[in-house]
Amino acid sequence: MRPRSVAPLWLMGLTNSVFGMYTGIIMISVPQLLSARHVPETTIAAMTAVMVSPLFWTFLLSPVLDVRFSRRWYSVTSATIAAALLVIALRNLDHLALVEGLLVAGCFFATLYQSALGGWLSTITSAEQENTLSSWVTIGNLAGAGAMAVATGELVRNISPELAAVVLGGVVILPIAVFPFMPAPGPDRRLAAESFSQFFEDVVSLLRRREVLIAILLFVAPAATFSLTNFLGGVGDDFHASSHFVSLVGGAATSLGATVGCLLFRLIDRLLPLRFLYLTIGVVGALFTLALILLPRTPAVFAIAFVGENVFQALAVTTAVAVTFETIGRRNPLAATTFCLLISGFNIPITYMLVIDGLGYAKHGVAGSFAADASLGLIASFILGALLIWITPRRPLAPMAAV
Numbered sequence: 001m002r003p004r005s006v007a008p009l010w011l012m013g014l015t016n017s018v019f020g021m022y023t024g025i026i027m028i029s030v031p032q033l034l035s036a037r038h039v040p041e042t043t044i045a046a047m048t049a050v051m052v053s054p055l056f057w058t059f060l061l062s063p064v065l066d067v068r069f070s071r072r073w074y075s076v077t078s079a080t081i082a083a084a085l086l087v088i089a090l091r092n093l094d095h096l097a098l099v100e101g102l103l104v105a106g107c108f109f110a111t112l113y114q115s116a117l118g119g120w121l122s123t124i125t126s127a128e129q130e131n132t133l134s135s136w137v138t139i140g141n142l143a144g145a146g147a148m149a150v151a152t153g154e155l156v157r158n159i160s161p162e163l164a165a166v167v168l169g170g171v172v173i174l175p176i177a178v179f180p181f182m183p184a185p186g187p188d189r190r191l192a193a194e195s196f197s198q199f200f201e202d203v204v205s206l207l208r209r210r211e212v213l214i215a216i217l218l219f220v221a222p223a224a225t226f227s228l229t230n231f232l233g234g235v236g237d238d239f240h241a242s243s244h245f246v247s248l249v250g251g252a253a254t255s256l257g258a259t260v261g262c263l264l265f266r267l268i269d270r271l272l273p274l275r276f277l278y279l280t281i282g283v284v285g286a287l288f289t290l291a292l293i294l295l296p297r298t299p300a301v302f303a304i305a306f307v308g309e310n311v312f313q314a315l316a317v318t319t320a321v322a323v324t325f326e327t328i329g330r331r332n333p334l335a336a337t338t339f340c341l342l343i344s345g346f347n348i349p350i351t352y353m354l355v356i357d358g359l360g361y362a363k364h365g366v367a368g369s370f371a372a373d374a375s376l377g378l379i380a381s382f383i384l385g386a387l388l389i390w391i392t393p394r395r396p397l398a399p400m401a402a403v
Helices: 007-014 017-036 042-052 054-066 073-092 098-122 127-158 161-181 191-208 210-220 241-269 274-292 299-328 335-391
Strands: none
Touching: 007 054, 007 098, 007 127, 007 274, 017 042, 017 098, 017 127, 017 161, 042 335, 054 098, 054 191, 054 335, 073 098, 073 161, 073 210, 127 161, 127 210, 127 241, 127 299, 210 274, 210 299, 210 335, 241 299, 274 335, 299 335
């Protein structure tokens, strides 16, 4: 029998808001704070790409979470270190290299936290609770990011920078207060060498599966990345939007986009096979991005762009997770490794597209970044769509009845 929890399921899922709030600060708030210090947008985009890079390489070290200590211990430790690094970074925003290094390390520990928490939750919940738990984990992630984007701007404007940094660090770590009310099974007593050896053997076996390779190719291409959601926070001045307006819109867009994206997915998930649906979302979203180039640079258009890009990204993320679960299948002994590997692949283009968007901005401003993001998305979507059509097995024609 699984140990009973004092904390309700929804509250356990919302503990993932530690990760959501951290990524919200890095992707939305920090670019805005650096822009207010007149840091060039190309520099901000490059820094953001580096700072979020642990989202796709932390999985290489994830086997350590199965060794020696409990996952609750790893969750508490990684959250604490991440919060401390955040406080130090926010108090040194004028030292760009230091901020970049601190937040790379902070994002690594925040990602490690999410991995430890995910493994922990999977051991203390039943199969019947998984879908509900997944919803609350996702809400904690996306809503946490949106709420922190708003909170950071308000705190920085109304209290001293030093106090704001400490308060934000405390808020980020607050969800772990739920941990004493959650069961904490003991750790796996394998040696580290055994854990890492088994992990890489699992990865090799996964890469032999055709459906896994297709999913990885789908995710690492810039087909439905919508990295502009992480870029727009630093270009509010181009739309004559105040920093206050940017932070409010950024937070609302993230939360609203998550809600609308999930609802839309439930309406369209049966229209096409999931992989083709993912690419279709990429095409429609890219056309939306191109249409934004024709609109005037006003605060209202900035809000439309921010909300719209977040809706498409939330819809793409939801579809990507569905593709991942479909790829995993039922009773897969490598389910956790498959999930970690594919989601890490999905995070790769979010990083490199930030750099490309920044280069487009350096050449032709906002229009250049929008055009670069959308054109690469369209090209990738059409190429991958043609590839999927070519490799999809065709049903043989039914034999004609004898006359």
